[in-house]
Amino acid sequence: MxxxxxxxxxxxxxxxxxxxxxxxxxxxxxxxxxxxxxxxxxxxxxxxxxxxxxxxxxxxxxxxxxxxxxxxxxxxxxxxxxxxxxxxxxxxxxxxxxxxxxxxxxxxxxxxxxxxxxxxxxxxxxxxxxxxxxxxxxxxxxxxxxxxxxxxxxxxxxxQAAGAVYFAVMEDLHRYLVKGSYLGLVDIGFKTTDFIVFLVEDRLVLREDLSGTIDLGISAVYNAADKLFTQKTGSKLDVPELMRLTADGKIFFKGKQLNFTEELKNIKAETARVIKDRLKAVWGNKLDFFNTVFLAGGGSKDLQEFLNDIYENTVIVKDPQLANARGFLKVAELExxxxxxxxx
Known part of the structure; x- marks a missing residue:
């Protein structure tokens, strides 16, 4: 097949x-x-x-x-x-x-x-x-x-996040599959952020109590950018212009370049803080037993600088936007x- x-x-x-x-x-x-x-x-x-x-x-x-x-x-x-x-x-x-x-x-x-x-x-x-x-x-x-x-x-x-874990650990099995340790992955998407934790035994054992979905993603940055633009100009942005503003931090409007870089940086930092607070509340002192916390998903690139301090060994996976899709393909190969x- x-x-x-x-x-x-x-x-x-x-x-x-x-x-x-x-x-x-x-x-x-x-x-x-x-x-x-x-x-x-x-x-x-x-x-x-x-x-x-x-x-x-x-x-x-x-x-x-x-x-x-x-x-x-x-x-x-x-x-x-x-x-x-x-x-x-x-x-x-x-x-x-x-x-x-x-x-x-x-x-x-x-x-x-x-x-x-x-x-x-x-x-x-x-x-x-x-x-x-x-x-x-x-x-x-x-x-x-x-x-x-x-x-x-x-x-x-x-x-979803489990797919990304499969992709992440296959890069270096010996490094990540240390018996008795935990692996966590935070998958920052557009609308939601998934987090998933596995205990490493003879195989990866899902810890459902340490895993879940946060109803927050990069769309929160889009929504805040939209409000900022309206406050500054009195106008609304449609989706294409909003995507441009969020990606570039600036936008050309009515003959001049408007710069929102600093405001957007603060919004991203606040979004990351909410995600971190939720993770730390769920993971608690189990975090001390983690081998690695992986960051994946398209939003991880946007928020990485604000999430690196979740844990001392926080790693962004290779090609984070495609991590789930590549992990799903790995699942098909294993099946x-x-x-x-x-x-x-």
């Missing part, structure tokens, strides 16, 4: 397949329209992932701008912020777009490993699995009319080995 690890985040979709192809794009969906002038400005090197005009053909044809294209050109673009993300129509469109990029060309059956935030995993794992089992769609990108049927032959749902051993 062809293996794919897919992390459907509130802020970004991240995916990796067994052939080594990776995709990262904003979890944005917008209304599609004909871009008649596109041909004047297009060059042959435009990346497909930056120009995803998705066409879904399930009886009724639906068209969306997805990811970067939605951010740049949609008139009313949105993140899927519902608690019930599983049944949100945006989620199904994001799955279709990512799978068009990650599916094998030869039509082999696909094993998909994906995840949910820890607390949603406990309550909604089966519902998510059922949705993916029933997921069948025919789709293509406009301008690349190779239609693909998308369905999954095997589905594994895994807790395949188990199956082959049983059959052998």
């Amino acid at each position: 062809f293996k794919i690890g897919l992390d459907l985040g509130y802020g970004y979709v991240k995916g990796v397949n067994e052939a080594g192809k990776t995709v990262v794009f904003p979890s944005l969906i917008g209304n599609a329209y004909e871009r008649n002038l596109k041909i004047l400005f297009e060059n042959g090197f435009e990346r497909k992932i930056d120009n995803m005009h998705l066409i879904i053909m399930n009886g009724q044809k639906q068209e969306y701008f997805v990811g970067e294209l939605a951010r740049r050109e949609s008139r009313n673009v949105s993140y899927a912020f519902d608690e019930d993300k599983i049944n949100h129509p945006n989620t199904k469109a994001l799955i279709a777009a990512s799978c068009l990029l990650l599916f094998p060309e030869d039509g082999r059956p696909v094993h998909l490993v994906t995840g949910l935030p820890l607390e949603q995993y406990i309550h909604k794992k089966e519902e998510f699995k059922e949705m993916l089992k029933d997921y069948k769609t025919i789709a293509c990108f406009k301008g690349d009319e190779r239609v693909k049927g998308i369905k999954f032959d095997k589905i594994t749902i895994f807790p 395949e080995k188990k199956t082959n051993t049983k059959e052998g």
Whole structure:
């Protein structure tokens, strides 16, 4: 089976397949329209992932701008912020777009490993699995009319932060798998921050009492940036400009450059402080027995300088935004080995 690890985040979709192809794009969906002038400005090197005009053909044809294209050109673009993300129509469109990029060309059956935030995993794992089992769609990108049927032959749902732990420890097993020690990972996403702890025995043993989800992520920085801008200008920002302001710390408005770097730094420090306080309250004196605290997720790069003092050995994982997706792929590989051993 062809293996794919897919992390459907509130802020970004991240995916990796067994052939080594990776995709990262904003979890944005917008209304599609004909871009008649596109041909004047297009060059042959435009990346497909930056120009995803998705066409879904399930009886009724639906068209969306997805990811970067939605951010740049949609008139009313949105993140899927519902608690019930599983049944949100945006989620199904994001799955279709990512799978068009990650599916094998030869039509082999696909094993998909994906995840949910820890607390949603406990309550909604089966519902998510059922949705993916029933997921069948025919789709293509406009301008690349190779239609693909998308369905999954095997589905594994895994807790989000746990995927990142698998990826992190595989880098150096001897260093991290010290018997009797604990490993913690903090996965800072767009809407939520997951934290997970494993006790190292002959295998990794999940400590559920030391793991959980904090309802706070990088979107808190976005919301605060939006308020700052409104206080300073009296105007509101839409999603594309808000993303620019949060990334750059400054924005061009009404003939001048407005600089919010210092204010945004303070907001990030405060967001990190709330996360640290919650972690320390849950972990308590167990923290003294930790080997390493890993930082993962797209938000870890934004908050790293304010989180390094969680513990003396705090490490940001390699390529933190893709850590869950790569961990999910590792889970698929381990499952395949188990199956082959049983059959052998």
